[in-house]
Amino acid sequence: MKNYKCIIQYDGTDYCGYQRQKDLPTIQEFLERALEKIYQSSMTVYASGRTDSGVHALGQVIHFHAEEIVPTDKIPYAMNSLLPPDIVVLKAEEVNADFHARFDAVRKTYEYRIDNRRIPSPFHRRYSLHVPKLLDVDAMTQAAPLIVGTHDFSAFHAAGSSVTDSVRTVYQSQVDTDGTWIVYTVTADGFLYNMVRIIVGTLLEIGKGKMAPSEILDIVHSRDREKAGPTVAAQGLFLKEVTYSASEGET
Amino acid sequence: MKNYKCIIQYDGTDYCGYQRQKDLPTIQEFLERALEKIYQSSMTVYASGRTDSGVHALGQVIHFHAEEIVPTDKIPYAMNSLLPPDIVVLKAEEVNADFHARFDAVRKTYEYRIDNRRIPSPFHRRYSLHVPKLLDVDAMTQAAPLIVGTHDFSAFHAAGSSVTDSVRTVYQSQVDTDGTWIVYTVTADGFLYNMVRIIVGTLLEIGKGKMAPSEILDIVHSRDREKAGPTVAAQGLFLKEVTYSASEGET
Numbered sequence: 001m002k003n004y005k006c007i008i009q010y011d012g013t014d015y016c017g018y019q020r021q022k023d024l025p026t027i028q029e030f031l032e033r034a035l036e037k038i039y040q041s042s043m044t045v046y047a048s049g050r051t052d053s054g055v056h057a058l059g060q061v062i063h064f065h066a067e068e069i070v071p072t073d074k075i076p077y078a079m080n081s082l083l084p085p086d087i088v089v090l091k092a093e094e095v096n097a098d099f100h101a102r103f104d105a106v107r108k109t110y111e112y113r114i115d116n117r118r119i120p121s122p123f124h125r126r127y128s129l130h131v132p133k134l135l136d137v138d139a140m141t142q143a144a145p146l147i148v149g150t151h152d153f154s155a156f157h158a159a160g161s162s163v164t165d166s167v168r169t170v171y172q173s174q175v176d177t178d179g180t181w182i183v184y185t186v187t188a189d190g191f192l193y194n195m196v197r198i199i200v201g202t203l204l205e206i207g208k209g210k211m212a213p214s215e216i217l218d219i220v221h222s223r224d225r226e227k228a229g230p231t232v233a234a235q236g237l238f239l240k241e242v243t244y245s246a247s248e249g250e251t
Numbered sequence: 252m253k254n255y256k257c258i259i260q261y262d263g264t265d266y267c268g269y270q271r272q273k274d275l276p277t278i279q280e281f282l283e284r285a286l287e288k289i290y291q292s293s294m295t296v297y298a299s300g301r302t303d304s305g306v307h308a309l310g311q312v313i314h315f316h317a318e319e320i321v322p323t324d325k326i327p328y329a330m331n332s333l334l335p336p337d338i339v340v341l342k343a344e345e346v347n348a349d350f351h352a353r354f355d356a357v358r359k360t361y362e363y364r365i366d367n368r369r370i371p372s373p374f375h376r377r378y379s380l381h382v383p384k385l386l387d388v389d390a391m392t393q394a395a396p397l398i399v400g401t402h403d404f405s406a407f408h409a410a411g412s413s414v415t416d417s418v419r420t421v422y423q424s425q426v427d428t429d430g431t432w433i434v435y436t437v438t439a440d441g442f443l444y445n446m447v448r449i450i451v452g453t454l455l456e457i458g459k460g461k462m463a464p465s466e467i468l469d470i471v472h473s474r475d476r477e478k479a480g481p482t483v484a485a486q487g488l489f490l491k492e493v494t495y496s497a498s499e500g501e502t
Contacts, residue, residue, distance in 0.1 A: 011373045056374070076370060086373045119327060122262045122337045123307070123378060 004075060005063045005095045010056060011086040013126045013235065017053040018060070027051070027087060031062065034082035039066050048105045048242040052194075054234030056127065058111070059090075061242040063101040099244075107171065107187055107243040110196045113236045114182040114204075128181075129200075129236035135207030137182055141175045143206045143213035144184065147199065147220055148173050154223040156202070158194035158231065166192055166223075175203065182207075185240070194231050201229030255326060256314045256346040261307060262337040264377045264486065268304045269311070278302070278338060282313065285333035290317050299356045299493040303445075305485030307378065309362070310341075312493040314352040350495075358422065358438055358494040361447045364487045365433040365455075379432070380451075380487040386458030388433055392426045394457045394464035395435065398450065398471055399424050405474040407453070409445035409482065417443055417474075426454065433458075436491070445482050452480030 008031070016024040020032070028045055035043040048061045070078050075092035083089070113128040115121060116137075120130035150169040157166055172187040184200055202219060205211045211229075219227045259282070267275040271283070279296055286294040299312045321329050326343035334340070364379040366372060367388075371381035401420040408417055423438040435451055453470060456462045462480075470478045 009373050085376045088370055088373045090370055119339055119341055122260050122339045125336045
């Protein structure tokens with residue numbers, strides 16, 4: 001058996017998230033079904049992590065074990081010919097037998113896209129949050145990097161979800177804009193459930209002038225979910241990149 | 252009664268074209284339904300021209316007659332609140348009583364987008380044609396401007412469609428690329444049925460090396476639909492801009 005690592009992209013709009021669920025369309029189900037047609041046996045796909053319903057991926061990483069039936073460089077073409085067009089395998093490589101897409105991930109980067117025009121584009125509605133009110137992007141740009149570092153991020157953790165350890169290290173947290181689009185990019189060693197969407201909800205409160213930029217750090221220190229902003233919609237969120245330790249090579 | 256001109260955008264993926272058809276979703280039907288809710292009377296919307304099933308618009312122009320119930324600058328917001336999110340009114344203005352979106356149009360510009368990566372993006376599949384074979388873009392770039400001028404474009408007219416006059420003047424015809432995306436842009440005083448999609452089908456034959464760039468002009472002169480390339484898929488086509496005579500102002 002070989003161990004294959006793949007980088008995949010998907011438009012999450014029409015899926016109930018990554019993880020298999022009975023009778024609901026999921027990314028995992030379509031990947032496993034495609035592989036089962038290729039390898040003619042029951043297959044399990046492991047991802048770097050789940051993505052929620054409606055969340056997209058620019059660089060999700062998966063791995064699976066299989067016999068060497070298809071040459072590694074042909075795996076993307078074989079899979080793409082069997083996958084729906086909104087799930088795409090970009091690249092496949094053979095990795096060490098013990099490589100695990102989830103357990104070996106050392107960093108993940110997410111991106112959240114906001115369409116800040118008065119009137120939204122019909123072409124981006126599936127891939128962004130439309131905020132018609134002109135946001136104070138300077139305030140958001142100031143606030144974003146304040147959360148870089150190692151913190152207990154309980155305040156940005158979906159209420160009611162079970163926590164064992166809510167300390168995470170954020171390496172990068174920044175807001176970029178071209179005047180129309182606002183893109184928030186965040187890299188961390190891991191994320192709590194809904195963490196990115198609650199950070200963005202908080203940055204939007206700052207962009208709307210309801211909170212000062214510095215308050216974002218007070219919210220982190222409070223560890224109180226009630227103090228943070230709301231959880232923004234899934235359709236603006238993209239899993240951008242997953243990084244592995246040097247021994248596995250960077251993706 | 253006032254006469255209102257609007258610029259609209261739509262993602263044509265989920266519509267059976269612009270023009271109303273019984274029991275099928277069309278852009279015209281949703282526009283008229285939205286206006287009927289606003290104006291509480293039966294409404295007719297006139298467009299610069301039909302777009303086919305799956306074709307998009309970045310700058311379609313419509314007009315309609317209505318009582319002055321809604322201030323002109325509020326019309327886009329009123330309509331957008333009643334339209335599905337894949338149809339958007341960008342701008343409204345009051346025009347002369349005799350302005351007609353179709354009959355007064357003097358030029359139209361279309362754009363056709365080709366995704367020329369080996370593996371297509373799942374985010375652009377609704378808005379481009381995927382051509383995995385690396386195209387000779389230089390040859391396409393040379394060929395495109397050769398059709399500029401006044402010609403009988405019968406060779407680029409859908410076979411079987413009725414023709415009264417197939418002479419059109421093409422003002423601009425060019426291919427641009429950033430190495431991944433190939434965009435064909437064409438401006439003319441009018442287009443025959445499927446003309447842009449057949450020109451692109453012919454440019455693809457040239458890009459695949461099946462035809463020399465200069466042959467595109469031979470095809471024009473032949474007036475023979477059989478000599479031109481196939482009609483490419485609708486999802487790469489965008490109605491980009493409609494221009495009116497100076498008296499109406501440029502859109």
